[in-house]
Amino acid sequence: MSERSNAKKREELPPDGRADKASGASQTSTARPGSRPRVLWTEERGSAATESTKEERALKGRLPASGASQTSTAASQTNTSVCLHLPFACMMQVMTTAPEKSSNPTLLIAVLCFGGLLASFMQTLVIPIVGKLPEYLDTSADNASWVITSTLLAAAVGMPIAGRLADMFGKRRVILGCIAAMIVGSVICALTSLVIPMIVGRGLQGLAMGLIPCGISLLRDKLDPARIPGAIATMSATLGVGGAIGLPVAAWITQTFDWHVLFWTSAGLATFTFLLVFTLVSESHVKSPGTFDIIGAVGLTAALVALLLALSKGATWGWTSAMTLGLTAAGVAVLAIWGWFELRTKTPLVDLRTSRQPVIVLTNAASVLVGFSLMAIGLAAPQLLQIPNIPGLVDYGMGETILATGLILAPGGLMMMFLSPVSARLNIVIGPKFTLLIGASVIAAGYVTSVFLMAEPWQILVANIIVSAGVGIGYSAMPALIMSAAPLHQMAAANSLNSLMRSIGTAIASALLATILASSVIDLGGGQSVPSESSFRLVFIVGSVAAIGAALLALSIPNKYVRPTKSLGAIETNDNAEAAQNA
Known part of the structure; x- marks a missing residue:
């Protein structure tokens, strides 16, 4: 024409x-x-x-x-x-x-959020049995630790790849693929008592984390504008809620049944979720055709594996050992080469030109620190609750069981879910920039509270609720900020990169805070030792510093990029708003 x-x-x-x-x-x-x-x-x-x-x-x-x-x-x-x-x-x-219509938007949100809860549950699935894994798998404690490390690595590597594949071939297809990997991994773990198959199965379970950023992007494509903020806030909250709720459930299962039942349960739930998505969720037509960047995927995988291995195993291998330093240097070098290549390829795995926009760079940096803050309370609180109380030696111990510990920490995850509507409303009224600022500030307040209130279980419960509330608020703002700047056809990849930044934050926290807790211990005799009270306080202080850093990053996001829209709950540029006002 x-x-x-x-x-x-x-x-x-x-x-x-x-x-x-x-x-x-x-x-x-x-x-x-x-x-x-x-x-x-x-x-x-x-x-x-x-x-x-x-x-x-x-x-x-x-x-x-x-x-x-x-x-x-x-x-x-x-x-x-x-x-x-x-x-x-x-x-x-x-x-x-006009968004693509779903036959039942409420059902769409419920199905994807349930999938997100299950994916995040995979991250804490084996926490209740981590101390017994060497016995269950007839291996050393160092080898057994790979059961957790493999999940972390698979999640970190899988999220950006899943995001790009979702943009190319369809978000529903990739979500189904992530759930299928979870099913296969769960069945492998349920059928074995050997360490190698267990590591493989846990790695496949870790790939399920790609479901969350792809789900956020699918909600963005399918829902009416007025429902998007609330849906995104709820989906984002599943990153923390699934793990918090899953901890007591996993503890009850392992205390009541054989430990293999834990994986049969996850396999059954994953199969149910697969059927829900397959029958009730339609595909999005928003795609970005092109070729898959295989070289970029291999390069990013190699860099992340090297860096995350150095972080997760540094305390065991020694931070100055040749293995740790070599992996760190190799990871940094490969990451630099990968970035150079991505800037020169036509269809990159991660569009670094888009990702270097100020709003995306600052949001991703804040995501690292918020992920760090979430891990700090998640790592310290369970240990503090379960340490035995020995008068005159370990007066701060609380001696709670694994199940009781899970029940004490579960309200934090529920708070994240309950605050989803509030977070969505904040994104609309004051904008995601200031919502992220509020969330980070609340996290900092929670850690300051925990520094002074850590003598009773109820005090840990209160501090954990405050921190979780801040994390929930912050998590809802991050996708909104990313989607305010990322191109429509790269939405899944951009959200996946943001989720990766959170995972990197938790990996850094796991390595650094574990070192802090191990730096000052009390010997209980018989080869047993527990972290001292001062080391727990130091962990909480570091968590508050990370939260303050996230708040400062949120505050530094340029105002001209992000502005709230009360009518649609959308994000627009200030320039666009001025143009509308001058019309």
Whole structure:
């Protein structure tokens, strides 16, 4: 179709380029005299009309590259368009397009959130039996620790790969693949008492973490704008809720039944979730065709494995050992080469050009620190609760059982879930930047409380609830900030990278805080020792410092990039808001 016939289908604006308020979203702007052509995104999902060059589209980052004939045909299919003509076009602009409809949005949210809970549950599944794993698997404690390390590594590596595959081939397909990996891994673990198959099975279970960022992106594609903030807040909360709720459940199962039942239970729940997603969730049509960056995937995997192994095993191998230093140096070198390659490939695994936008860089940095803060309380509180109380020697010990410990910590996870609507409302009213600031500040307050209140179980419960509340608020803001800057066709990859940053934060916390707890111990005799009270306080202080750092990063996000929209719960640029006000 000719350009003239396409132009007739567009509504012309006054010479100053401002839209008539009465016309609403159906109007679009045309190029001003002497200005560069505009990019038009139609309200019909997936169709685009453009007059811009391919380079300009890449700069604006909102539409996948396509031929002129395709965009002309798409423009002729609809008369209503929304113009994306501002730099750093944000979520407000893409959210004004008509979303893909789901037969039951509430059911969609419930199914994906249940899957997210189950995926995060995999991270704490073996915590109640970690001390008995050497006996169960007839191996050394060092070898048994790989049962946990393999899950961490698989989750970290799998999330960015799952995000890119979801953008290419469909989010529902990748979600089903993540759940299938969880099923296979659970069955392998349930059928074995050997360490190698157990490590393999736990690694497959770790791949399920790719479900959460892909689920967030799928909710973004399928829901009406008004429901997106609440859905994203709830889905984000599953990162912490699943582990918190799963801990007492796993403890009860292991104390009541054979430990293999733990994995049969996870296999059954995963199969049920697979069937729910397969029958009730439809595929998103928002995709980014292209070739998969195999070299980038291999490079990122090698770098992450090397760095995370050095972090997780440094305390065992020695921080100055040749193995630890060698892996660290290799990881940094491979990561640098990987970044150089990603900037030069046409279809990168992670679009570093987009990821270096200030809002994404600062949000991902804050995610590392928030993930660190979550791990601090998760690592210290269970040990503090379970240490035996020995008058005159370990007066601070509380002597709680594993099940009681799980029940004491479970309210923290429930608080994250209960605060999801509040977090969503904060994202709408004050914007995700200040929501993240509030969340980090609440985390810091929780750790300050724990420094002074750590003598009774109820005090640990209160401190954990405060910290979990802050984490829940912060977790809901991060995807909103990412989606305010990431291109629509790279949404899953951007969310996966953000989830990876949180995992890196927890890995760093696990290594650093374990070293702190081991640096000052009390000898109980018989080869047993427990961390001293001062080491627990130091862990809580470090957690508060990390939370304060996250708050400062949130505060430093430039205001011009993020602004709340009360009507749709979306995120838009200040420039776009000013243009609307001046219209």
